[in-house]
Amino acid sequence: MFSFKQAPVDKDGNDKSTLLTVRLKTTERAAYARALSEYIASSYAEPPEAYRDDLRVLDELREAATAALDVNPNVLKRNTRYYGQLSFILSKFPADVNVKFTWYNAFDSELAASCQDLYFERASVLFNIGAMYSQLACRESRSDKDSLTRAFGYFQNAAGAFGYLQQRIVSECRTQLTTDMSSYMLTTLENIMLCQAQECVWHRSILSHMKDANVARVAAQVAEFYDLAIESGSQGSLTGTIPSNWLDHFKVKRLYFYAEAQYRKALDCLANSQYGEEVARLQAAQEYCSQINELVTYNQRWSKTLRAAVVDMVRLQAEQVSGNRVRAERDNDVIYLDPVPAPTALAPILPYKLAQSKTPEIIENPGQYLGEEELGPPLFKGLVPFVIHQAASLYEDRKDQLVAKDLIISLDELTADCESVLNSLNLPHALDAIQKPVGLPPNILVGADEIKSEGGFIGLKRLLDNAISSNAAATNLLTAAESALNEEAHEDLQVRQGANTSSSRARRAESSELTNTFRAEIAKYREIVNKARDSDATIKKQVDTWAKFFALLGSPREEIERQVPSTTVNPLTDPHHCQIVERLQQYLSEVAVMRRERLKSVEKLKRVSSEDDITPALTEEMQRLAALSSTPILQFELHQFEDLFSQKLDKYTSWRKYIEEEKEAQVELLDTIREANQAFLMARSNHPLLQQREKALSNLETGIKRFRDASFNLHDGARFYATLEAELQKLKEGCLDFAMARHLDALDLMGVGHGEIPNDISQLPEQHNGSPPVRQQQRQQPPNLVWDPSMPLKYATPK
Secondary structure, eight states: OBOOOOOOSSTTOGGGOSSOOOOOOOBOOOOOHHHHHHHIIIIIOSOGGGGHHHHHHHHHHHHHHHOOSSOSHHHHHHHHHHHHHHHHHTTTSOTTOSOOEEEEOSSOTTOEEEESOHHHHHHHHHHHHHHHHHHHHHHSOSSSHHHHHHHHHHHHHHHHHHHHIIIIIGGGOOSOOOGGGSHHHHHHHHHHHHHHHHHHHHHHHHHTTOOHHHHHHHHHHHHHHHHHHHHHHTOGGGTTTSOHHHHHHHHHHHHHHHHHHHHHHHHHHHHTTOHHHHHHHHHHHHHHHHHHHHHHHHOHHHHHHSOHHHHHHHHHHHHHHHHHHHHHHHHIIIIIOOOOOOGGGSOOOOOOOOOOOOOOHHHHOGGGGTTSTTTOSOTTTTSOOHHHHHHHHHHHHHHHHHIIIIIIHHHHHHHHHHHHHHHHTTTTHHHHHHHOSSSOOHHHHHHHHHHHHTTHHHHHHHHHHHHHHHHHHHHHHHHHHHHHHHHHHHHHHHHHTTOOTTSHHHHSOOHHHHSHHHHHHHHHHHHHHHHHHHHHHHHHHHHHHTHHHHHHHTSOHHHHHHHSOOOSSOSOOSHHHHHHHHHHHHHHHHHHHHHHHHHHHHHHHHHHHHTOOOHHHHHHHHHHHHHHOSSSOOOOOGGGGHHHHHHHHGGGHHHHHHHHHHHHHHHHHHHHHHHHHHHHHHHTTTOHHHHHHHHHHHHHHHHHHHHHHHHHHHHHHHHHHHHHHHHHHHHHHHHHHHHHHHHHHHHHHHTOOTTOOOSOGGGSOOOBTTBOOOOOSSOOOOOOOOOOTTSOOOOSOOO
């Protein structure tokens, strides 16, 4: 683990300083190179080698920032540079890249938080930046004005860093943080830094010989800042997090600066010959000093936890206030005789606030410094931001939803509606019966050959019988498994009967507790087997219904032709009738053309969709937005690309219009076909043989479809049963193994040898005091038995 060596607060060490510093968080080693290389290769489809230098620099930045042995301006710059680069790469990578970061609590090194979150890493680095500002401030001397000015700036930057962390950065983290980065703790740290920044102003005002009235106002503001620090630091959630002596420090400092404000105001009154008010102000200051004295003198904990420098500071103040009060009261009593106002009559000292949180510009807007000396060139500049990939993926989802689940489905539904109408009119089978009054249509011949190749009706029946047999075998396996568990449960009950409650037999784990998983699996598989049995029954009903057609279609071609009514002449010879047939044929040809054109349109639509890549347009839009921004760190949101999505999807609007036109044309064509078919039906109404042939061909075609459905389902069922049988065999063996193990355990508890199986195991005597039971000396040796898992368990004495 890398550790930051805590810098001394000033040249003489912490104990001699009246100011507090914030410790730095420590971290474990973490490396970016491998994880980000894999991510670039897998998610961005770019060669990681192109970013080898960026990956190396990023790892070096982290190591340089976290492995510092001392705190100085150069270390602060390294942490700031790392923070700035992290802010930039968060626009290039998702926060949850496969890099684990571990950071320890700054105030309790035993507590840590670990996660794969770049936001968490950035927040931890910013915490340390704030802590470094506090340590640099405390290193400055309080004896010269320039040092105090630098310290004042450092403390304000520290307050700004902690405030910005609390308000903007922590909320983006996606893990449970340690309490040093809780909202209350960060607010407390910000308040402490403001307290100490204002203290620097107070020190400088004294060195600059500022008027006492103004010094009093500066001191009053310090006291108010400490009030805020006490309020935020006293939250219950910070118990055990904030250092135990800090609250004591805050309370003493608050009283000290209230006393200082009154003391300085008293000096101002003396300068303005307001002797009575001077006495009252000194008395008020004396009261604050007395409260400090009570805390330090009468509370042993306080005397141990307060720094020596703070104790010296308040002692010196008490001496000054006390001496001046004695002098002022004596002079006023003897010389001036000015009325001394009551404490409640004193005008309040208006605070003069100069300290404020100032987030460094490089922290708040790091993008302004990328490419400059402060942060260096931006890493992974050529990598397309992660949000662009997200936007492209979102567009693909919307496009697929529109194309596949809206446009293409609408076209498929149109085609299906057309098929349904033609089937209801028995077209084109009715025309086939006329055009080919003898023989079989090609589609019937192809279907019959397919059925013969699969073994015909006999082959289908064999598949069905196999399915029914497989279902029965699966049921038997489940029954065997359940029987083994039931017999074991019965034996377990026998073992417990009559057992002493403190004996091993009574304390034995109950069967019901151990077989829950087995019984749940059996119930699950039994439901599966029952559903499969219902499916087999449905297929069997279908096969039985169409059995004679399946048998006929599996017969020789001559037999099929013999069963189909035919005639040697065209039954419709009347010219008018021929015209009706020709017109119906023409309409059906138009349907065929419409289908072919529709298929071509679907293929074209799929091709347009596959070639529709929005990535170049997204990149162009990103560049446009970047040109409008004043920083290269762009936090894009998906909603910024909504207008582009709409623009790109507009190209598919014409397809909606095409579908509406297809729908209107199909409705019109089908209406025309219905009218022509009605005339056709009237023309052939006097030819019963023609109707019989048409019906026979229709039944044969339907039979071919039913055979295909049944064959597919039965082949699929065969694969299902093969997998199921293997799983059920494994379950059965598990149940049998469990039952045998429990049986042997029962025999051991009863003190019976494995070859000495009793008729009733519950009647065996219990063992007492660990002594084995007395066994019969003359017992016939049982034959050498071999356990067969497929046989049910029997507990009778072998003969």
